[in-house]
Amino acid sequence: VDLCVILDSVEQAKAVAHIAQATGDRIPALIEIDCDGHRAGVRPGDPQLLEIGRLLQAGGAVLRGIMAHAGESYACRSVAALEQAAEQERAAAVGCAEALRSAGLPCPIVSIGSTPTAHFARRLDGVTEVRAGVFMLFDLVMAGIGVCAIDDIALSVLATVIGHRADRGWIFVDAGWMALSRDRGTARQSVDQGYGLVCDLDGQPYPDMIVSETSQEHGILAIRSGSTASLPVLPLGARVRILPNHACPTGAQHDRYHVVAGGSQIVSAEWERFRGW
Amino acid sequence: VDLCVILDSVEQAKAVAHIAQATGDRIPALIEIDCDGHRAGVRPGDPQLLEIGRLLQAGGAVLRGIMAHAGESYACRSVAALEQAAEQERAAAVGCAEALRSAGLPCPIVSIGSTPTAHFARRLDGVTEVRAGVFMLFDLVMAGIGVCAIDDIALSVLATVIGHRADRGWIFVDAGWMALSRDRGTARQSVDQGYGLVCDLDGQPYPDMIVSETSQEHGILAIRSGSTASLPVLPLGARVRILPNHACPTGAQHDRYHVVAGGSQIVSAEWERFRGW
Numbered sequence: 001v002d003l004c005v006i007l008d009s010v011e012q013a014k015a016v017a018h019i020a021q022a023t024g025d026r027i028p029a030l031i032e033i034d035c036d037g038h039r040a041g042v043r044p045g046d047p048q049l050l051e052i053g054r055l056l057q058a059g060g061a062v063l064r065g066i067m068a069h070a071g072e073s074y075a076c077r078s079v080a081a082l083e084q085a086a087e088q089e090r091a092a093a094v095g096c097a098e099a100l101r102s103a104g105l106p107c108p109i110v111s112i113g114s115t116p117t118a119h120f121a122r123r124l125d126g127v128t129e130v131r132a133g134v135f136m137l138f139d140l141v142m143a144g145i146g147v148c149a150i151d152d153i154a155l156s157v158l159a160t161v162i163g164h165r166a167d168r169g170w171i172f173v174d175a176g177w178m179a180l181s182r183d184r185g186t187a188r189q190s191v192d193q194g195y196g197l198v199c200d201l202d203g204q205p206y207p208d209m210i211v212s213e214t215s216q217e218h219g220i221l222a223i224r225s226g227s228t229a230s231l232p233v234l235p236l237g238a239r240v241r242i243l244p245n246h247a248c249p250t251g252a253q254h255d256r257y258h259v260v261a262g263g264s265q266i267v268s269a270e271w272e273r274f275r276g277w
Numbered sequence: 278v279d280l281c282v283i284l285d286s287v288e289q290a291k292a293v294a295h296i297a298q299a300t301g302d303r304i305p306a307l308i309e310i311d312c313d314g315h316r317a318g319v320r321p322g323d324p325q326l327l328e329i330g331r332l333l334q335a336g337g338a339v340l341r342g343i344m345a346h347a348g349e350s351y352a353c354r355s356v357a358a359l360e361q362a363a364e365q366e367r368a369a370a371v372g373c374a375e376a377l378r379s380a381g382l383p384c385p386i387v388s389i390g391s392t393p394t395a396h397f398a399r400r401l402d403g404v405t406e407v408r409a410g411v412f413m414l415f416d417l418v419m420a421g422i423g424v425c426a427i428d429d430i431a432l433s434v435l436a437t438v439i440g441h442r443a444d445r446g447w448i449f450v451d452a453g454w455m456a457l458s459r460d461r462g463t464a465r466q467s468v469d470q471g472y473g474l475v476c477d478l479d480g481q482p483y484p485d486m487i488v489s490e491t492s493q494e495h496g497i498l499a500i501r502s503g504s505t506a507s508l509p510v511l512p513l514g515a516r517v518r519i520l521p522n523h524a525c526p527t528g529a530q531h532d533r534y535h536v537v538a539g540g541s542q543i544v545s546a547e548w549e550r551f552r553g554w
Binding site: 007008009011012015039040071162163164165172174177178179181182183184215216218220236237248249252253254255275276277 | 284285286288289292316317348439440441442449451454455456458459460461492493495497513514525526529530531532552553554
């Protein structure tokens, strides 16, 4: 798929058409469909869908198709709910594509996908593209929804123990929210993972040990409230891996990824991150 | 002040002394003092203070002095409470410095400071360094504490209007939490600023308009809940400035600062950011 403008309103279609006419650029555009009332998009059945399509084509832009993102699927808590969200996303997208085509408008692209729905779609009839989100790395939010297992999470922040406060049951590490991000996406899930789940160097979680608090450059490791697990012995200089709530903001706090093969501590590659806008 | 190791425990002092002896490096060190029970540090009066100092000196490290950070001052909500937190920080630091000196240990540096206490200290007797925090930029958290006025905030994120959803009273901009950070530091203050306060290009706030929600690359501007203010007319392409909850994480989302003189839209300099660890 080429880089496309994504839009969902007549005012935006007029603006894109205006720019296309003024510059002579045949701007490629996708119309966003609102499949679940989450944020933005044209609702299925809204007559503005055809008006937007006609304005784009008449103005010299190129209608490439439609896209939908099932933002509400992040609130699903069962396989049945996830499958239903995926089918709702697919049906809304395909229905709108058919409406455009029936009106004589082109719709080569039918793009759907959120991380949960991409993994729970049982049918993809009529779909030409699935945007599978964070599937390559996964994270604790996705594990909390049931999209992956903890062991599937491929991103961690390597941190070093720098101090102890035994009277409070705290272990300090050199990773605060600058290293982990401020994301607390598991706070609304049934298992709140704090600022991250703490693992040994091989990626095995310590029972019920999370990053319970962060400041800018410090993290506090502690046993989850209510657990009977005991704090592991981690001396000064010991290293741990912290699994992130949300891979996107955590990754964005760093300039590069250090790639290690499963079970190994040897960095076999460094991947620079794309940054900026 | 040179780069110093900061420590607050006998185990850390032993580790630093061990490294100093093994390498022959005269590692400079500051002992952290806990002036308010916030996170870390040696409590004033704790005999470990002298033990840490002696271990450092005997091990070949260099005791440079002490430092304190009044982390609890962020919860202060009155000038009297801020002044009291500042004096408590100063008195704890100076008292510990005197205890070290009385025991024949050196303590040339007496470093204090959090953004609130740095601005409300009425005395600095015995202090050699004040770390004034975010004073250069300020932010909405500091305005909420009463350390600065909204007009003092010198950092904003420039964003562009990309859509409207009139039925919900929403204006979409191209700045989500990737541009603003996930910091919600005003959520626990008396005025919750959402993900930021929205201003015109000259930095004048629109009445009661905040970034009410964010997703990764979208922000939603809306009138604060309970306000009778009306949404300003901001057409597609209009630009706004968003004042951040917390300057540190918001700045960290960007590679550089674009410097504009007050009242001007002309970028007179670009400052690259330090990043990484």
